Amino acid sequence: MRDARRIVVKVGSSLVTNEGRGLDQVAIGEWCRQLSTLVREGREVIMVSSGAIAEGMKRLGWSSRPHEIHELQAAAAVGQMGLAQMYETRLREHGLGSAQVLLTHADLADRERYLNARSTLLTLLKLGVVPVINENDTVVTDEIKFGDNDTLGALVANLVEADALIILTDQKGLYTADPRKDPAARFVHEAQAGDPTLERMAGGAGSSLGRGGMITKILAAKRAAGSGASTVIAWGREPDALLRLARGEAIGTLLVAQTQKNQARKQWMADHLQLRGAVVVDAGAAAKLLEEGKSLLPIGMTAVEGEFSRGDVIAVRDESGAEIARGLANYASSEARLLCRKPSGEFEKLLGYTAEPEMLHRDNLVLAR
Numbered sequence: 001m002r003d004a005r006r007i008v009v010k011v012g013s014s015l016v017t018n019e020g021r022g023l024d025q026v027a028i029g030e031w032c033r034q035l036s037t038l039v040r041e042g043r044e045v046i047m048v049s050s051g052a053i054a055e056g057m058k059r060l061g062w063s064s065r066p067h068e069i070h071e072l073q074a075a076a077a078v079g080q081m082g083l084a085q086m087y088e089t090r091l092r093e094h095g096l097g098s099a100q101v102l103l104t105h106a107d108l109a110d111r112e113r114y115l116n117a118r119s120t121l122l123t124l125l126k127l128g129v130v131p132v133i134n135e136n137d138t139v140v141t142d143e144i145k146f147g148d149n150d151t152l153g154a155l156v157a158n159l160v161e162a163d164a165l166i167i168l169t170d171q172k173g174l175y176t177a178d179p180r181k182d183p184a185a186r187f188v189h190e191a192q193a194g195d196p197t198l199e200r201m202a203g204g205a206g207s208s209l210g211r212g213g214m215i216t217k218i219l220a221a222k223r224a225a226g227s228g229a230s231t232v233i234a235w236g237r238e239p240d241a242l243l244r245l246a247r248g249e250a251i252g253t254l255l256v257a258q259t260q261k262n263q264a265r266k267q268w269m270a271d272h273l274q275l276r277g278a279v280v281v282d283a284g285a286a287a288k289l290l291e292e293g294k295s296l297l298p299i300g301m302t303a304v305e306g307e308f309s310r311g312d313v314i315a316v317r318d319e320s321g322a323e324i325a326r327g328l329a330n331y332a333s334s335e336a337r338l339l340c341r342k343p344s345g346e347f348e349k350l351l352g353y354t355a356e357p358e359m360l361h362r363d364n365l366v367l368a369r
Contacts, residue, residue, distance in 0.1 A: 001164050001232060001245045001248060002246065002247060004043070004230075005042070005044060006043070006045075006046075006160060006161070006162045006163050007046070007162060007163065007164045007165075007166060007246070008048060008156050008157045008160070008162045008164070008166070009035070009048065009166045010047075010049075010050075010152075010153035010165065010166070011031065011048075011050065011168045011236055012167075012170065012236070013051050013054040014170045015027060015169070015236040015237070016049055016051030016055075016083070017051050017054040017058065020054055022055065022058045023083065023086050025090075028086050028087065028090050029090045029093070031047070031168075032087065032090035032091045032093070033090075033094060034240060034242040034243050035091070035094075035242065036091065036094035036095065037243055038242065038243070038246055039096060039128065041246075044125040045130055046121065046125070046156060046160065047087065047131070047133065048133045048152055049087065049132055049133070049134055049149075050149045051083050051134075052075075052079040052080040052083050052134055052137060053072060053075045053079055054079065055082050056077065056078035056079030056080070058079075059079060059082065060074075073137060073138050073139070076137035076138045077138045080102075080134065080137075080138065083132075084132065087130075087132045096130055097127075097128070098129060098130050099124050099129050099131050099132065100132055101120070101124075101131050101133045101134075102133075102134055102135070102136035102138075103117060103134075104135060104136045105152070105155065107136075108155050108159060110311075111309060111310065111311025111312060112311045114159065115310055115328065115330065118160060122160060125160070133152070133156055134149070135149060135152050150167060150216040150219075150220040151216060151219070151220055153165055153220055153224075154220035154223035154224040155223070157224040157229045158224065158226065158227040158229075161227060161228070162224075162227075162229045163228075163229060163230075164230055164231070164232070165221070165229050165230075165231040166232045166241075166242065166245060167220065167221075167231060167232070168234060168235070169233060169234070169235065169236060170235070170236065171214070171235060172234070172235045172252060173188065173233045173234060173253030174188040174191075174198065174201060174202065174214060174217075174218070174233055175187055175188065176188060187253075188201070189250060189254065190250075190253070190254045190255075191254075193221045193222055193230065193231060193255040193257050194258070198218045198221075199215060199218055202217070202218045214233075217231075217233050218255075221233070224257070225255070225257035225259070226259075228257050228259050230254065230255060230257045231254075231255045231257075232245055232251070232252050232254050232255070233255070234251050234253070238252075275306075275313055275314060275315050275326065276308035276313070276314060277304065277306025277308040277312070277314050277333055278305040278306060278314055278317050279296070279301045279303070279304050279315075279316055279317070279336060279359060280302050280303040280304075280305065280318070280319065281302065281316060281317070281319075282300055282301075282302055283318070283319065285301070286319075286324055288300070289324060289325050289365070289367065290324060293362060294362060295359075295360060295362040295365065296327075296359045296360040296365065297344070297357065297358055298331075298336065298339035298340060298341070298342055299342060299344075301340045301359060302319070302340060302341070303340065304333050304336045305317075306333060308329055308333045309329075309333075310330060310332050311329065312329050313326055313327065313329075314360075316360065316365075322368075323368045324367065325365055325367050325368055326365070326366060327361075327364045327365030327366060328361075329359065329360065330355060330356040330359055330360065331359060335351055336359060338350045338351065339351075339359070344357040
């Protein structure tokens with residue numbers, strides 16, 4: 001974790017709400033203090049925080065988690081107000097701004113919303129603001145019944161190409177068996193993310209407040225590893241856990257990703273089979289891509305082939321028709337045709353709005369092999 005520059009931190013309901021007794025101001029304040037130190041050190045941090053439903057239950061005077069979906073959604077709506085306010089207050093004490101971002105798994109499955117969410121989060125990080133992300137439990141149903149924020153944490157790590165995912169929980173980490181039932185259980189200090197034996201070690205459901213257990217954390221680490229992020233599962237009340245992890249101290253269970261971050265993303269784009277279309281570029285734009293590693297600007301495009309949407313993987317072809325690169329389109333084909341040979345200053349006049357200045361950003365582009 002010492003070299004991790006972009007970090008996603010996930011904390012569970014039992015920690016955030018002190019086992020359902022209400023938002024734990026001291027614990028949240030401690031995490032925010034540590035986050036502020038990491039930001040001052042030049043790192044980028046995103047917090048994925050559970051706790052809205054549990055806080056809403058407390059505010060509504062409910063002692064047990066309801067089963068009716070509309071009651072769960074109501075609890076989430078009530079609790080989200082306090083959760084966002086608490087993070088805003090505690091981060092502001094350390095000179096940091098915060099932003100509330102509510103996501104669903106569907107947001108990250110849709111190509112256009114995926115790019116929109118990614119652009120928003122990266123902009124917030126560039127501005128030095130800490131995004132506080134929760135699942136949008138107020139308006140969805142299947143995520144409440146089956147989802148968990150461990151998975152969301154992994155999806156966010158994939159989304160922003162994080163270097164590390166830190167899952168803070170109410171246990172020290174992963175054991176070979178449930179230590180509460182098996183005295184011979186051994187602590188797992190380090191393993192490979194995605195190792196199938198880890199899933200057999202992990203137990204079932206967690207507390208009555210949260211929906212996840214150790215198995216969801218193991219699966220989240222596997223998912224995060226797909227984009228090259230390693231995961232640590234650690235006790236959330238360990239003193240200065242985030243700071244010590246960032247400085248290379250061995251705390252909790254480290255699940256190592258076997259693929260480097262950039263390699264994983266570029267391999268995915270290089271192997272993408274369902275190309276929706278292509279753009280043709282002039283010799284100058286081709287040279288900037290191939291020799292300088294630049295983004296592709298519409299001013300260098302001469303033609304658009306096929307029909308594609310924002311977020312689709314498309315090819316970049318030179319004037320001879322050879323594929324020289326591929327990547328995620330920032331504009332749909334109908335818009336791209338209007339932008340060919342145009343400078344970014346004219347985008348708003350042509351489209352009625354302006355988004356990114358690039359057709360394909362270099363972070364979302366891989367050169368042909």
